[in-house]
Amino acid sequence: EIVLTQSPGTLSLSPGERATLSCRASQSVRNSQVAWFQQKPGQAPRLLIFGASSRPTGVPDRFSGSGSGTDFTLSISRLEPEDFAVYYCHQYGSSPLTFGGGTKVEIK
Amino acid sequence: QVQLVQSGAEVKPPGSSVKVSCKASGGSFDSYAVSWVRQAPGQGLEWMGGIIPMFGTTLYAPKFQGRVTVTADESTSTAYMDLSSLMSEDTAVYYCARGRDEVDIFANYVPVYWGQGTLVTVSS
Numbered sequence: 478e479i480v481l482t483q484s485p486g487t488l489s490l491s492p493g494e495r496a497t498l499s500c501r502a503s504q505s506v507r508n509s510q511v512a513w514f515q516q517k518p519g520q521a522p523r524l525l526i527f528g529a530s531s532r533p534t535g536v537p538d539r540f541s542g543s544g545s546g547t548d549f550t551l552s553i554s555r556l557e558p559e560d561f562a563v564y565y566c567h568q569y570g571s572s573p574l575t576f577g578g579g580t581k582v583e584i585k
Numbered sequence: 586q587v588q589l590v591q592s593g594a595e596v597k598p599p600g601s602s603v604k605v606s607c608k609a610s611g612g613s614f615d616s617y618a619v620s621w622v623r624q625a626p627g628q629g630l631e632w633m634g635g636i637i638p639m640f641g642t643t644l645y646a647p648k649f650q651g652r653v654t655v656t657a658d659e660s661t662s663t664a665y666m667d668l669s670s671l672m673s674e675d676t677a678v679y680y681c682a683r684g685r686d687e688v689d690i691f692a693n694y695v696p697v698y699w700g701q702g703t704l705v706t707v708s709s
Contacts, residue, residue, distance in 0.1 A: 478647070512695050514630075521680055521699035522622075522630065533697065565630055569694045573646040574620070576630040 479504055479568050481577035489585040496553040498580045500566035505546045507570030513542055513551045514565045516579075522565065526551060556582070587612040589681055589700035596706045602669040605703045607681030614662035615639040618684035618693040621655060621666040623677040624702075631677075635684075635694055636664060644694075671707045678702040 480503040490496055500511065509529035514522035524533055526542035529549055539554040553560055561584050566577040592606040607619065620635035634645035638657035645653060654667040664681055680703075682696030 508689065508692070510689075510692055510695070514696075516630075521702055522696070523699075524695070524697050527685070527695045527697075528692075567630075567632075567696070569691050571691065572644045573648075574632040574635075574644075574691075574694060576622075576632060579629045 478573055479506065479571060479575050481566055481568060481575055483564075483566055483577035483580045485580060486578075487581045487583060489583050490556055491585045492556050492558055494556055496551075496556055496560075496582055498551040498553075498564055498566075498582075500544075500549040500551070500577050502547040502549070502568060506549075506568045509545045509549075510568060510570035511542075511544065511549045512567045512569065513540075514567060515560075515562050516565065517562045525564075553582075587683065587698045589683060589698055591679075591681060591700040591703045594704040594706070596708060597671050598709050599671055599673065599707055601671050602667060603671060603705050604665055604667045605679050605681075605705070607664045607666075607700050609662045609664070609683060612683075613686075614657075615659050616686050616693075618690075619655070619657065619664040620682045620684065620694055620696055621653075622680045622682060622696065624680070625674070625677040628677075633666070633668075633679075637690070637693060638664070642690075668705075671705075673707050676705065676707045678704050 513526040516522045621633045657664045681700040683698045
């Protein structure tokens with residue numbers, strides 16, 4: 478089973494700043510099949526990035542993903558007020574599929 | 586627009602079973618993987634298992650193997666998750682999520698569209 482470790486646990490930033498979230502896998506993720514999700518309280522997760530770096534239609538371009546192998550990153554170029562939430566990485570390259578523990582991005 | 590509508594909240598005694606449904610509309614159903622993901626109160630996301638309805642093939646997380654069964658009814662575009670031998674630790678919101686139409690079986694599983702979630706409370 479691939480274990481995903483996200484860091485930091487909490488990121489305290491101000492609107493307009495850049496956020497960089499890390500997701501490290503315990504072994505290489507096949508085909509870089511890593512996704513990133515945003516979740517707000519009381520809501521279902523929302524897909525932001527799939528295939529490590531692809532954005533679904535409708536996701537703002539301030540969200541970007543990068544990485545391969547065991548190290549993946551989600552970047553938010555300029556934080557908007559609605560971006561303060563919890564972010565999860567997810568690998569779907571092999572079974573069992575797994576999620577990271579999450580990074581909370583909070584207002585400083 | 587793809588929508589996934591799940592069944593309502595449940596309260597179950599320990600040792601019993603629960604079956605949660607997930608009805609899809611607004612898009613094809615058969616060729617897309619449907620995953621089940623749960624979230625205990627204040628905790629993170631946990632993948633439980635999934636199915637590709639067209640093939641009937643299933644995947645399960647080892648933690649839930651033997652206790653969870655995922656099925657799909659193509660005629661009604663509905664997926665089901667059955668969890669048995671319930672314990673208090675199974676109290677959580679259970680989500681279904683539909684994937685993408687990809688050639689690679691695992692790539693099919695990336696959760697694109699999510700249901701609204703079903704709260705299952707295990708309590709005597």
